[in-house]
Amino acid sequence: MGEALNGLKRTIMCGELREEHVDKTITVMGWVQRKRNLGGLLFIDLRDRTGILQVVFGEEINNDAFIKADSIKPEYCIAVTGNIVKRESVNENMPTGMVELKAESVKILSESETPPIYIKEDLDAAESIRLKYRYLDLRRPDMQSIFHIRHKAAKAIRDFLDKEGFLEVETPMLTKSTPEGARDYLVPSRNYPGMFYALPQSPQLFKQLLMVSGFDRYFQIVKCFRDEDLRANRQPEFTQVDLEMSFVEAEDVMTINERLVSYVFNEVLGVEVKTPFKRLPYKEAMEKYGSDKPDLRFGMEINDISSVVEGIDFKVFKDALDNGGSVRTICVKGGAxxxxxxxxxxxxxxxxxxxxxxxxxxLKEEEIKSPIAKFLKEDEMNGIIKTVGAEVGDLVLIVADKNSVVFQSLGALRLELAKKLELLKDNKEFNFLWVTEFPLVEYNEEEDRYQAAHHPFTCPMDEDIPYLESEPGRVRAKAYDMVLNGEELGGGSIRIHDSKLQEKMFNVLGFTSESAWERFGFLLEAFKFGPPPHGGLAFGFDRMVMFLSGTDNIKDVIAFPKNQNAFCPMTEAPNVVDTKQLQELGISVREKEDN
Known part of the structure; x- marks a missing residue:
């Protein structure tokens, strides 16, 4: 049974103790990392979120404390009072390794069963066990370090934006469903039977309304929700750094966000991020790297050899070109x-x-080897080699197909080769860039209509507006994504603030005037009253913390995440609710029918 504190106060944290504290009487509290009994002396490593302190109990120091300490087991929560002394055997691997606490008294605040996981760094345990006992997983020093970084990052963001004149404004969690993208999480209403709130996929419409309200500069570190099939590093609920600005153009938004990211990385890691970031139009990103979020820490750019092979009588190449596709390559240095x-x-x-x-x-030293050599003349083969800049020892890889397939396959192959060849093994670089001029819309073949590539309020490039209704597929957006080491860190756009242009956009997307007003009427109504030009951006805060803390698993940076099936093994959510609760909502549940 645990002892009460009875007025005992902690005077310092375990990890804060240094040589300057020698001869001071202190009280520390925390969890037992391990215990070693050497006969007349007993050592306990005591842990709190700041670090570990060695505590020594001795029969000669205080026999009662020694006897009680002998009953203590790992993960007991205890309070210890005593004097700080210099250690005879210094541990240079611990910040507190020059000193130890000579215990005069100890209280066992609570006992612990044997934990189902080890409380240690670099734990090699199944994710399902870690998530089920997340409160124990979070005790581990490396996990606590991540959440210290997360706190520092959030504070740095708030400090920077406050100095830049942004106001933090909270927007509703219970709002209207405006389905255009991922599925909404729906919340039934007791007061309005048969009607539902939706949890926000983002505060997009509300932050635009705040611009209409004259707030000028808004931000929020906010929870967002998407009911979609989870892929790697996706969660059903995630945190977004959301901001919006009035009277700005794309360059203004990008510049201030470069400065924000530079400030955060410097404050948290002490890393100097060089600005301005490289700007790369979407078309060039796809053609050179096969991705709208390219990793520029290594080369291996994609080359278009369509014009070189145009006259070659090789069916694979010919069919791709005849069908409007292309033939493209990547050259792997030393890959032969x-x-x-x-x-x-x-x-x-x-x-x-x-x-x-x-x-x-x-291109081997003794000869050129290729399964397509029999289809090519010598000058045709040499033309390909010269175009891609290949040398002896290199390997040229070629895909011929429609452009979307060529870009996707070579873009993925480029990344796969970087892993295989360990091109990024020791690379600690933070390579930022902006991808700009995204397509405004994309064609959905299943629904036989265009849909917004970003959202329906993204503004088209001024020079492309004449093509909005006649050739919507060629229209570029005033949209921009911040990319870091091949991952999208944040994205945004300049918004449409002209009602006539917005109406054209809705027409392109297949909305009737009635359906547009049904979904977005409250925003369209607000836009009757002098909306300012505005634009913004949203960062994936969880992903930012991943980079700052050096983990590649998004679950590590979220205190209580869901698993890949959007289930919480710890709380067992989602779960059934009482029939009475359903009746109050006017809801009945039926079993899902097999298809």
């Missing part, structure tokens, strides 16, 4: 040493991205 099995695996890899296959040319 790869074995045939490795290259065949790369061929299977690109097939997962709908490529029909992978042609290759290996």
């Amino acid at each position: 040493s790869m074995g045939r099995k490795d290259i065949d695996r790369l061929g299977e890899f690109v097939k997962t991205y709908k490529a029909k296959g992978l042609a290759w040319i290996a």
